[in-house]
Amino acid sequence: MKPQQPVKKSNKKLYIIIGLVILLPIILVSVITFAIIGGVLVGSKSTYEYKCAIIEVKKNEKAIEMLGEPMEESFYILPNIEIKNSRREVNFSTSLSGPKGSGTLRVSSFRDPFRSDFMMQLEVDDDKEVLYKGRYPCED
CATH class of the missing domain: 3.10.450 (Nuclear Transport Factor 2; Chain: A,)
Structure with missing residues (x-):
């Protein structure tokens, strides 16, 4: 009988969480910046x-x-x-x-x-x- 090999844990979840923690603030700041600039431009044209x-x-x-x-x-x-x-x-x-x-x-x-x-x-x-x-x- 062969000994059972240990189950390898996947690091996918960890990579996804780290990616979200890094990317989410960048995306949020970008959206807010574009909203402010767009508001100034649209507001000025009105x-x-x-x-x-x-x-x-x-x-x-x-x-x-x-x-x-x-x-x-x-x-x-x-x-x-x-x-x-x-x-x-x-x-x-x-x-x-x-x-x-x-x-x-x-x-x-x-x-x-x-x-x-x-x-x-x-x-x-x-x-x-x-x-x-x-x-x-x-x-x-």
């Missing part, structure tokens, strides 16, 4: 100033001449938004592209109950064109 600028630039003759039609805005936006009570100060830049090329739209907006300033500048290659400078052009 401001009145962003929506107004996109509407205005798409009907601006200088912008149409520089980029062509239709114009498409980029997913990315670099915002600086400060809202205190009824005072709104918003500055951002975003990429625009059209059949004739692409450029960067820079917008600066200030509004309070007494006044408003709104400026849009389009940069295509080395050409910088002020598209609009004056009162806030849109209704909320």
